[in-house]
Amino acid sequence: MVKAHTATYKTSMRLTKTATEKMGGFGISECSFFVADKPFKAFIERYPSNADGELSVALILDRAENVRLTGRDIEGSIVLHAVFTNHNLLVTNLTMRKSFQALGTNWQREEYLVFDRSRDPAPVSLINLINRMTPAKESSDYVKKRIGSWEGYLKIQERGMDIPDIKTAYSNLSFSHDFSRITLKGCQLKDTEWKQLKNLTVRLVGISGDVGTVVKAANRIVEIELQNYIVKQLRKNGLSLDKKEVVFSNFAALSQIRRLRQGFTNLEKGLAVNPNLDRLLFEEKPPVKPLRPLEKLSFHNQLNEFQQRAVSGAMAAEDLYVIQGPPGTGKTTVISEICLQNARKGLRTLVASQSNLAVDNALGRLLANKDIRILRVGRTESIEEEGKKFIEENVGQYWKDHTLEEITAQYDMREKREPELKKELVNNEQATGKLQPVYESLAAAVEEKTKAQDQQQAIQKLLEREQVKLTAFELQKGKAVNESRELAHRLHALEELIDQDSEFMDRKENSAWFQEEQQRIHKRLKLLERALGLPRLEQDLSVKRQDLAVVTERRDQIAEIIEQKNVAVSEMDSIKKIDGLLQVLKEQRVEETPSITYLINRLEANRENMAEWGKLNQYNEQVTAAISYIEKLVVPAGISVVDLKQQALEKTEAYTSAEIDGYLEKLRTLLKSAKHHDPAILQKALTGLYRRQNDLWRRGAKLKAFDVYATESKRAFHDLKKQLCEELGNQQKQYRVWDEKLLEQQEKKQEDMAPLEQRYRQMPNLADLPADLEAAVREQKMELTELQKNKALYEKVQQRITDHQTDRTEKTMALENNDARIAEMNEEIQQVEAAVKGHGQQLLALSEILSSDVERRLEQTAKKLASLSFAKESLKQEMKNLPLLQSVQKKWLDLLAGANEHDLDEIRKMYIKHANVIGTTCVASARKDFIDNYPEFDVVIIDEVSKATPPELLLPMLKGQKIILVGDHHQLPPLLGNDTLEETLHEMIQEDNGFEEKKELEKLLEESLFERLYKNLPAANKTMLAIQYRMHEDIMETIAPFYRLDHDQLQCGIEDSDQDRDHLLESTVVKRHNHLMWLDLPNEEAYFEERMSGGKSLYNAAELQEIRALLIELNNAAEEAKQAGRIPPDQQKSIGVISFYGEQIKRLQRMIDQELRLPHLTVRTGTVDRFQGSERDIIVLSMVRNNQNKQGDIGFAKDYRRLNVALSRAKELLVLVGSSQMFTERAKQSETRNMYKHVLEVVKKKNGLKLLAKSGG
Incomplete structure (x- = not known):
């Protein structure tokens, strides 16, 4: 299960205060980690990374390390909880793991570690190893999530199982005709108990163990299907019970479900022998390893091609192989062959199935093989008679009896062997004496034949060489004859072509005539084409003249404009006003440059400032006069004029011309009214006048003196004149440039027009030409074309005659040379044919010697002599060893015949220890005693997979490094009682439509585990046994469509x-x-x-x-x-x-x-x-x-x-x-x-x- 270590890692280790305190609590000294004389064996389990992203692990020390660290043997395993901080191992906590918690799971890695106090980083190889590990919790959660889909199977089996044992008396017990069932009548049970009886196990008081299972309970009658061992016992001994009592129990079923659940737990914890079992079971495409190269196997059984393929594939598979076995295709034969091949390789095999009968059938074919040591594990009463001799308590006696029988037979045979050996030796020597002369004679014949073969090979090489030459000459001759025939044919064709072309040449004019006619037509055609171009020439001349007139006219216009510019410059001194200058600017279309714009703006600004100055001066005179008048009026009234001025100056206001005019007008009106003596009014009026006077003075202070503006205006006026004159001069220059360009155009157009005028003057007189010039041109061109065609044809024929005459000369010479070469080849062919005939006669003379079969006869004779020699040595050795073998076998016979119970027990122990094929049911493989005695197997073979549920299959799968599944998904799925899983599920859904696992289980039942694996595995990891031996072919034809898609x-x-x-x-x-x-x-x-x-x-x-x-x-x-x-x-x-x-x-x-x-x-x-x-x-x-x-x-x-x-x-x-x-x-x-x-x-x-x-x- 656990991945074994491949190296020892040396790493520094630091401990936090918490870890150090925990060590002290467990009686561990910190220094004990660093003074160890050998590495610590640890199981590394990765945790999810902490919040800082640091690598987090648990180092679970092997329980054997407890004594080294604590000085005593304590329960459990020491766990160092650590993180890698900056590549340094930091132990943050220390705990004890309970002794019952498994070590060496698939989520752990077994390694050897040495710790030191240095500050060196941990080895990169150790950090990389841990980084590649999947956190144990993630792996466990993945399995738990995937295996949750199988929970529905157990839900179905658990239905109604939480009931106590039911004990009751019965009045009558009867058997079915074949003793496979019994019927109990008169049972005294409550109504609720009657409903619970189905599928419960049954124990009859007076018989040890369960006798069967309730298949039907109705109308106060219980029908029980008996187990096989009870059926056989009843057929043999009958049944006699003192007490008519029966116990209905659920214990066996509940125990079985507990084992199934434990299988789930073990897979979640990573306790599978094959570390990839979870991925093989649950991933859509099982990640199987590639098969090892197929080796050539020696099969014990007689296997067909599909069975051989299945066995070879199963042996080459690394982790998973699936065999589909339709009815009657020899699945048991294949299983027995795989077990035998495994035994020969020293592998231990577990054969499991859902039922005891299937296990015993699978093991049945292995009973007589000496390489197989079968052990049948399970309840004795459930095992078939054929398998009982291989249960633990019987294997010692079986081995002793079987071995005693074999040795006795051999011992008896050897007692009669000595006279037979002597007779066989005499016969051997006689046979050797007869064969030796025959062998020598045949050896001489073989030597003679060898020489003849050498001669034959030499002659054959010469013959082949001459035949190759002959073939080559004949090919060359045939090619030469064909070439001569072809040349003669071509010469004849050339003569005919030369005659035809010569006749054509005789009918045609010569080359000089063609030349004269061509010149005449060219001359006439040129004259017509020139006359034809007169209208176009006239039109072109008219266009050219018009273009020249346009250029001439434009030059005249430019001369006039230049003159106007001269007049404007000469009249510039007479202009005295700005408007005159602006008029010139407009009329002469002078471009307003920035300097001209500046001067115009200066003149306008000065004019505005001078107007503003005059207006302010006028208002100032009016306001000053008004102030003088009103001051005279307010002084007698005791009003301080100075104060009023001061008040007016404190507040600055701006007044427009219209406001000042309006104010003076209102003042005039006031002074004319009756209120003109009112001091308050006068005071207010005087204040307003002071303010306006103050505004006028303030505005006037911003202006220059009137004379200054006048002087600046004169200077700007003079500068503007100067600028205009310069611009007019620039315009004149530009117009003169344009005039020069137009002059160039004028001269160019005159040059272009001159040839046209010359051609026009040279035009022929139209009166001498045809009226339809175009028709005349076409006629001349057609005549010229026809003339050229005839000339080209004439030249072509002339050249062709020359070429044909040259070709005729060459072919005549080639034909003469070829005929000479054919004559030479005829002579060479005759010489080679004579040589071939001579070699053939030599080979014919050797054929009689070579046709003899002396080698085979010599080989057969040599084999017989070798066999006789080997047999002689074997007989001598057997004669020599006979007393020793008889002595040894006699000793074995005495030992076996006198074996006591202690000897049988020792034999039993030895047999069990070396058993290489273990048979049990799927569920029984999860019993504690079985787990303890047989924790893992090299190969697990599960038969009739289709009849077992996935939880049942999982139990033996957990034990195998390699798993071989044998089944047929085209047959019925597992049964619960008398119903299939689908039918039971349907019944449960009818009873409880809220059944949680309904959808998941329905999905699983659509496609069984075996079917999914068979469909999704690569072709190399599966085989269908396609040849059946059970049915007549007519019957087989009815089921053939079920396997047609495979x-x-x-x-x-x-x-x-x-x-x-x-x-x-x-x-x-x-x-x-x-x-x-x-x-x-x-x-x-x-x-x-x-x-x-x-x-x-x-x-x-x-x-x-x-x-x-x-x-x-x-x-x-x-x-x-x-x-x-x-x-x-x-x-x-x-x-x-x-x-x-x-x-x-x-x-x-x-x-x-x-x-x-x-x-x-x-x-x-x-x-x-x-x-x-x-x-x-x-x-x-x-x-x-x-x-x-x-x-x-x-x-x-x-x-x-x-x-x-x-x-x-x-x-x-x-x-x-x-x-x-x-x-x-x-x-x-x-x-x-x-x-x-x-x-x-x-x-x-x-x-x-x-x-x-x-x-x-």
């Missing part, structure tokens, strides 16, 4: 099904050739199903009668077969009568027990579910369902897995009894109907359909 198709491994699966019966209904039949009942009321009164189960009375008649007929047929000698007199045909419904089975059993006498048949009945894993020569399937209800369906029979089980139980004959119409037409789901239609089609194809007559009405 990787391989189901095949029949029986070479001759008709012979090997001949049921040997002949009757009115059943014939020898019949192996698959359907007794088809009508879908009519007389044949309908019925429901038992007060119950849910169904039965079909019509089918019961048909089966009754069929069994009687089969019994009579078996009797007839015995009389005819086809069946041994003491043999009985094994027949299984099965059905989908328990009530039908109950009535069938009652009918067989009470109404029928079938001495030639062994009949076993059971539901299809209970018959899984069993087989019989003949199976009769009662299908029960038959109705015409619109809402009706076929119930349990719609599950394809149940039908698969039902169809695959028979070896020789399968008979279905029921209404084909009901199952192929009235079933609700189309998949179900198609499933039964396939069965019906196969039955029809095999001529097995028997239609029963319909009722008369």
Whole structure:
């Protein structure tokens, strides 16, 4: 489980105050960690990182370290809780872990540590190792979350189990015909207790241990299915009980559930031998390790290719391998072979299954192998008779008896061996003497043949060389002949072409004529094209003249503008006002430069300031006059003018011209009124005048003197004139530049126009030319084109004649050379053919020597001599060792024969210690004694996986480094009582729709653990056993579609099904050739199903009668077969009568027990579910369902897995009894109907359909 250490880590360690105090509390000295003479064995468990992100761990010291640290043996393990701070190990706390808490889990790492007091950082390798570990809590939480989905299985099994033991008396006990069940009557129980009885275990007072399980409790009657050991005991000894008391208990089931829950806990704690078990079980794609290279195995059993593939794959797998075994495909053989291969490799194997019977079947094939030491673990009474010799208390006696038997046989054989040995030695020497001359003669013949072979090889090489040369010459000759033939053909063709071209040349003009005609046409064409261009020339001349006129006109305009600019400059001195200058600026379109704008703005500003100065001066005179007038009026009134001025100056206000005008006007009006003598009014008026005078003086102080403004205006006016003159001069320069450019254009246009005018003057006289010039041009061009074509053709033919004549000369020479080469090759071929013929004659002479088979005869003779020599030495050695072997075996015989109980006990202990194949049930593997004695296995093989729940499978899985699962997900899932898990879940949901695990469990039941693993594992980690050996191929054909979606198709491994699966019966209904039949009942009321009164189960009375008649007929047929000698007199045909419904089975059993006498048949009945894993020569399937209800369906029979089980139980004959119409037409789901239609089609194809007559009405 735990990952083992690979190195010793030396690290510094510091302790906090808390850790030091805790040490003292446990009696540990701090220095004891640093003076140790050897490393500490510790189990490292990673914690989640702390809030600072520091790596946090627990160092759990092995319990053996307690004495070193404390000086005494204390319970539990010392735990150092630590963090890595700045790469230094800091122990923050110290605690004790209880002794019952497991060490070495998969969440821990076993390492060896040495601590010191240095300040050196911890080794990087140690920190990296811990960093790679997953925190234990995360791993545990992951498993707990994933395994929670399996909780529903236990919820189903726990249903109604919290009940105490029920003890009661009974009045009557009766057995079924085959002792598989007992019925108790007269039990005195309460109504609530009757409801609780189903599936409880049963103990009869007077018999130790459980006898069986309650399968039915109703109407004061309890029906109990007995365990196998009780059935065998009753058949052998009967039953005699002094006391009629029974105990119904739930203890076994509750104990089993506790073990299942413990399996969950162990997986959560990481206590699985395979550390990746949780990921293998729960991840969508199981992370299996790659298989080891497949080794060539020596198989003990006779295996087919699929079985060999399964065994080889299972042996090569590292952790998980899955084997799907359809019915009859030899799963047990494969399991036994894997166990044997494991034993040869020294591996210990656990073989587990859901039932004891399956375990014993799986181990059954291993009993006789000397390499296998089987140990069967479990309750003795539950183990089959075949496996009991391998339980712990019996293995000593078994080994002693088996070994004694073997040695006795060998000892008796060796006592008679000495005279036989002497005789064999004499015979050996005689045979050697006869063979030796033969050997020498054959050796000489082989030597002669060897020489002949050397000669043959030498001649053969020469022959091959000459043949290669001959082939090469013939190829060259053939090629040369073909070339000559081809050359002659081409020469003939060339002669014909030269004659044709010469005839053509004779009909045509010569090259000079073509040249003259071409020049004439070119001259005429040039004249016409020139005349044709006259209108365009005139148009071009007109455009050029217009362009020249535009340029000339533009130059004239520019000259006029330049003159205007000169006039403006000359008149500039006569302008005296700013408006005149602005007029020039506008008329001459002078660009207003920043300097011009500045000067204009200066002139405008001076003019405004001069106007402001004049206006202020005018207002000042008016206000001053008013002040003088009013001062004269207020002085007599005793008003201080000085004070008024002072008051006016204290408050500064601004006044507009309009306000001053309005104020003076109001003052004039006031002075004219009667109030002009009122001192207060006069005082107010004078104050207003002072304020306005003060405002005028203040504004006037901001202005310069009038003369200053006048002087500045003159200077700015003069500067503006100067600027305008400069700008006008610049404009003149620009216009002159433009004029120069226009002059260049003018001259260029005149130059361009000159050639056109020259061409115009040279134009021919139109009167000498055709009226339609364009037509004349086209005509001349066509004539020229035609002339050129003829000339080109003439030149082409001329060149072709030259080329052909050259080619003719070359080919004539080549033909002559080729004919000479052919003659040479004919001579060489004749020489090589003569050499080949000579070599062939030499080989023919050697063939007689070489055809002899002397090597094989020499080898056989040598082998016989070697065998005789080896046999002689073996016989001598055996003769020599015979007394010693007899002595040793005699001693063994005496020891074994005289073995006492102590010896047997020692043998038992030794056997148990070295047992390499352990067999037990899944649940029993979780018993405490089993866990203690067998904590882990190299390989765990679980058989019939499909019949076990995941919690049951988990228990043995926890023990295996490698797990091999064997099952078939196309057969029925686990049963609880008589019902499948799906049916039990359906019943629970009906009782409690709030069942918590409903959705999760329904999801799990859609796809079992085995099915999910089989689908998702890589192809290398799984195999389907595709060859079945149970059924006749006709029967197999009915179940073949269930396996058609898998990787391989189901095949029949029986070479001759008709012979090997001949049921040997002949009757009115059943014939020898019949192996698959359907007794088809009508879908009519007389044949309908019925429901038992007060119950849910169904039965079909019509089918019961048909089966009754069929069994009687089969019994009579078996009797007839015995009389005819086809069946041994003491043999009985094994027949299984099965059905989908328990009530039908109950009535069938009652009918067989009470109404029928079938001495030639062994009949076993059971539901299809209970018959899984069993087989019989003949199976009769009662299908029960038959109705015409619109809402009706076929119930349990719609599950394809149940039908698969039902169809695959028979070896020789399968008979279905029921209404084909009901199952192929009235079933609700189309998949179900198609499933039964396939069965019906196969039955029809095999001529097995028997239609029963319909009722008369």
